[in-house]
Amino acid sequence: MNRPELADFLHHARTRLDPADVGLAAGARRRTPGLRREEVASLAGMSADYYTRLEQSRGPRPSRQMLTAMARALRLTEDERDHLFHLAGEEPPRREVTSTHVRPGLLLVLDRLHDTPALVTTDYGEVLAQNALSRALSGDVLARPPRERNLLRRYFLDPSARDLFPPEDRPAHTRDHVANLRAVAAARPADPVLAALVAELLAGSEEFARLWADHEVAVRRATVKRFLHPAVGLLELDCEVLLNADTHQQLVVHTARPGTASHERLQLLRVVGLQDMTPSRS
Template sequence: MQRDDLADFLRRRREAIRPADVGLAEGPRRRTAGLRREEVALLAGMSTDYVVRLEQGRSAQPSAQMLSALARALRLTEDERDHLYHLAGQQPPRSPGGATHARAGLLRMLDLLGDTPATVASDLGETLAQNRMATLLFGDQTRFRGDRRFHAWRWFTDPEWRQAYPQEDAEHHSRVTVADLRATAARRHGDSDVDGLVHRLLAASPQFAALWGEHEVAVRRSDRKRIVNRQVGVIHLDCETLVTPDLGQKLLVLTPQPGTDAAEKLALLSVVGLTHFSA
């Protein structure tokens, strides 16, 4: 671990970011260049004291989870993210089989979307980042580990996860989830990450196995969703999916369906606070 270089790198990256770049107000009487340490701590979900100790070269070796949170908070590019891991004496996340870190440009788009729920996901359905409104709507989907990181795994193996959608919509969501995974499997033919997930799903879920056998293939570009939120009820949303040129990551943006009360319910949800799912 290169403590002094790590401290200098973190400090310089913090000072290079404007508050507006991460969705924060500039505010009056701001004398600090870039972000304040407490703002980095807030964005990364860690204590301000820990950020201070890192920047002063007084911390123990940060965990991979802490480094990932810092990389997201500081909007690091993939090269900068890898450099951060090396300075901390950690191996960067493996990416040949799929991204594990949201692109900096997509993170900036999340910030700009403000009160519109949006998430960044990998092509395997792992949520890499969410903005505040997406977290209010679905809960924190970045917290999962192992196979639970993947939407398809949660959908087909965890009955509670389906409670976020009306029961009558379950068949549609099952089909589009499998068809989207089929498209990824075809594009990444022979990839052990994809093949392993599919193999485990085939063994774990008879419904997945049956749908997989139908060989439907489709990359989701747009969809209509009804989300069941425990605090405000059913919300009717349009989902638009923007895919990166290499198809490795996608930005999912959820907007209120015209002619429904979705906009009012999202505004109410923003005031009510975080939704907690037992899943």
């Protein structure tokens, strides 16, 4: 681990970012350019003291999970992320067909969507990034352990994950999840992550196994989804799915039609939901 070079790289990556670049308010006038250390730490899900020690060349060797979180918080490109791993004495993640590194430009789009819930996922349900309103709607997925960040795994293996949807809508959601995963798995039969996820769900969920045997295939596209939120009630939202074919990542955006009750409730969620009133869910 090259502590001085790592510290210098983190410092320069931090100072080149403006608060607006990561969805933060500028606040009072800043004496120095870039983000504050505590802001980077918050975005990466670590303590400010831990991050400060890294920038001061006296921190412990970061884990691979922590390096990935810092790369995302600092909006690093894939090349910059690999450099960060090398400085920490770690081998960078393999650049597989399905990338879990969200491009800085896509994160910038996500951060600018202040008034609508939006998140970035892989096409097999792994959550890679959320904006603030998405966390208010469905919980902070990235705060969970890594194995609990896949929406399909939680949906089929954790019964509480379905509480977010009205009971009458759940059968359709269930079939849609299975049909989409079958289409994705068939398109990339050599992807070990996909194969492992399918095998786990087949072994752990009789419902999934039964529906998988039906061989329904349907790629996830635009639809209307209803959410049951404990603070603001029922929300009927248009769901748009924008797929990046190169990385197999998708930007999922939920919008409410102006003039509807759901639009008013979504505006209310911006107020009450961002005060940590939403329980963690998928």
